[in-house]
Amino acid sequence: MRFRAKIVDLACLNHFSRIINTIARLAKTCILRLTVCKLYFILSDKVANGGASMWCELSQGNFFNEFQMEGVAAEHNEIYLELVPENLSRALKTSQSAKAVKIKLTNKHCPCLRVAVELPSLSSSSRIVTHDIPVGVIPRRMWNDFREPSVPDFDVSIYLPVLKTMKSVVERMKNLSNFIVIEANLSGEMNLKIETDLVSVTTHFKDLGNPPWASEDGCQSSAQGRDLESMAEACIDIKKLQQLLAGQQVNPTKVLCNIVRKRIVHFILLHEEVSLQYFIPAIA
Amino acid sequence: LSRIGDELYLEPTESGLSLRAVNSSRSGFASFLFAPLFFQLYEPGGAGPEAELFRCKVHMKSFLGIFRSLPSLEKSVGKCLILLKPHASRLVLQLHCKHGVTKTHNLAFQECERLQAVFDTQSCASHLCAPARVLAEAVVHFPLTLAEVTLGAGPGGKISLRNYVEDEAEPSKTMVTELWLAEDEFQSVAVAPGSHITFCLKEFRGLLSFAEASNLPLTIHFDEPGRPVIFTLDDTVLEVHLVLATLSDLDSNSRAPSTNGVSHLPAPADDFADDLESYMAAMETSEGGSERAPSPTFSLHARRPAQSTPEEEEAEEEEEEEGAVPGTPPHKKFRSLFFGSVMTPGRPGLAPTQEVLAEDSEGE
Numbered sequence: 058m059r060f061r062a063k064i065v066d067l068a069c070l071n072h073f074s075r076i077i078n079t080i081a082r083l084a085k086t087c088i089l090r091l092t093v094c095k096l097y098f099i100l101s102d103k104v105a106n107g108g109a110s111m112w113c114e115l116s117q118g119n120f121f122n123e124f125q126m127e128g129v130a131a132e133h134n135e136i137y138l139e140l141v142p143e144n145l146s147r148a149l150k151t152s153q154s155a156k157a158v159k160i161k162l163t164n165k166h167c168p169c170l171r172v173a174v175e176l177p178s179l180s181s182s183s184r185i186v187t188h189d190i191p192v193g194v195i196p197r198r199m200w201n202d203f204r205e206p207s208v209p210d211f212d213v214s215i216y217l218p219v220l221k222t223m224k225s226v227v228e229r230m231k232n233l234s235n236f237i238v239i240e241a242n243l244s245g246e247m248n249l250k251i252e253t254d255l256v257s258v259t260t261h262f263k264d265l266g267n268p269p270w271a272s273e274d275g276c277q278s279s280a281q282g283r284d285l286e287s288m289a290e291a292c293i294d295i296k297k298l299q300q301l302l303a304g305q306q307v308n309p310t311k312v313l314c315n316i317v318r319k320r321i322v323h324f325i326l327l328h329e330e331v332s333l334q335y336f337i338p339a340i341a
Numbered sequence: 342l343s344r345i346g347d348e349l350y351l352e353p354t355e356s357g358l359s360l361r362a363v364n365s366s367r368s369g370f371a372s373f374l375f376a377p378l379f380f381q382l383y384e385p386g387g388a389g390p391e392a393e394l395f396r397c398k399v400h401m402k403s404f405l406g407i408f409r410s411l412p413s414l415e416k417s418v419g420k421c422l423i424l425l426k427p428h429a430s431r432l433v434l435q436l437h438c439k440h441g442v443t444k445t446h447n448l449a450f451q452e453c454e455r456l457q458a459v460f461d462t463q464s465c466a467s468h469l470c471a472p473a474r475v476l477a478e479a480v481v482h483f484p485l486t487l488a489e490v491t492l493g494a495g496p497g498g499k500i501s502l503r504n505y506v507e508d509e510a511e512p513s514k515t516m517v518t519e520l521w522l523a524e525d526e527f528q529s530v531a532v533a534p535g536s537h538i539t540f541c542l543k544e545f546r547g548l549l550s551f552a553e554a555s556n557l558p559l560t561i562h563f564d565e566p567g568r569p570v571i572f573t574l575d576d577t578v579l580e581v582h583l584v585l586a587t588l589s590d591l592d593s594n595s596r597a598p599s600t601n602g603v604s605h606l607p608a609p610a611d612d613f614a615d616d617l618e619s620y621m622a623a624m625e626t627s628e629g630g631s632e633r634a635p636s637p638t639f640s641l642h643a644r645r646p647a648q649s650t651p652e653e654e655e656a657e658e659e660e661e662e663e664g665a666v667p668g669t670p671p672h673k674k675f676r677s678l679f680f681g682s683v684m685t686p687g688r689p690g691l692a693p694t695q696e697v698l699a700e701d702s703e704g705e
Contacts, residue, residue, distance in 0.1 A: 141516075144516045147484060147516070148516070148518070151481055151482045166513070167513040178522075178523070178526060179526065180523045180525040180526045181523065181525055182523045182525075184478075184479075184520065184521065184522060184523070184526075185520070185521045186482050186518065186519070186520045186521075187518070187519050187520075188516060188517070188518045188519075189516060189517040189518075189519075190516050191513050191514055191515065191516065
């Protein structure tokens, strides 16, 4: 089992750092899955995470100049590691002017991801900073716990409003209530609602647009038969929503929100080179 | 100075005004000596050549509060007068500002004895001098919350800085960051090969930002682990010393594979062991962490620091603080370590009389 990778391009490095920062805001601990072509950051929906789960996928070729991975076995050519993304975020934070960043899986006293940053210096040789990030190697028998979640059978799918606007609305609502209701319909309308003993606040968004989803059997999607005006709603933990919105450091190309009435809210954030899915379960 | 202690000691001397501070665990001491030339007027006072110059200490926060907003001070204040009359009950700070405005602050003070850590840069085996900028750029890679850092002389003349991981922290859970600086980044390097010391980063950062702001090179004098590290800044009108206790190296024998205080991480190389096959095979069995004998930790918080502290001459007034001497250490091991280093047989350059601050009542 070996892994070595190198980033030389500063733009790629910054982009990669921003993605790691976003992940670090969403999960204290998560799984890094390495395959030949892709990296995945996975948070499974355990109770410890408050039931929220995350699936983030990026193509290594868009970030790394060199990428060599040998999995645990030939027919299972993947590596699953458990790590604290905040450590990785910190290691990359001060590498903004680096000449190169190398990441390598090592096992000195314990398995670590060694991030070696080569920094420019006025002297003849570069400065080298190494960060040894402890990781846990996930044995193959547990890999099934971390499969890609399927898109739920949603009642409504809608594009989110401009994230910055939504973030400032949610931040203010967070001061008033612990829970927020997201509701949306198939006419491009979305409401964010909070209600406490003292106050209720609703913010209305319209003309958001609904993403077209091809149905499996090619027939008209079941949504056609539904009332386009009727709202599907779910009440979720406002902190989780706020973490998701606040963590976004790059404006995604598209953000979709799928709501399963009273069950779960599924966010899909699509950038050019990375996709992030985040599931927040509804509070009963 | 406020990063070190809560009280500011003002000691006028013939060679200038010395401002000093010491931390509550007596493991950190700093002094700034402003030469008479620094001031427009400097009268240290004293009734005659033999008279003792008056010393006092004030609350750091009260003093700092007067100089709260530097940008606005620079714009509006023309002169600052510091006045202390021996029989006055207040230290007077007067800011003469624009438009004829004078702000007078009267600070309560306490008389005190001389606060002086005993240290000798000449007796240190290793010396490093670097522009403050280089050290500031090095330290930026460590989180602000990091308590201690280890400075070491590595192979190839490289100097390393590594975050110190306390033994209680699980080694398999803590991130280790190490930075290597080449010899030519320093203005001068004269270090004992393989030497290393561990000291409090937080207190050092305070001095470092001062050095950066004044664009002065910083010199680091150190010796064996356990002996204090001394940071100095020199200027024509200012002499700065920061003395910090360092962690002593009790567990150097049990730390495989290094001995004699040699840093156990090699210089950065591309080839390091990444043999995870055997790890995977052995994963069912419990992981063998590196076994280390428990060693006293360098902690400035609840615990007593277990390293030699700079010897000090203190007055009775100091006893109301956390002890002019380490009070009741939690473990006998800490206590014996402290006295052990005090009783170290004389080394060249060591002051001939080491003042023992409290006799060992058990006659160890």
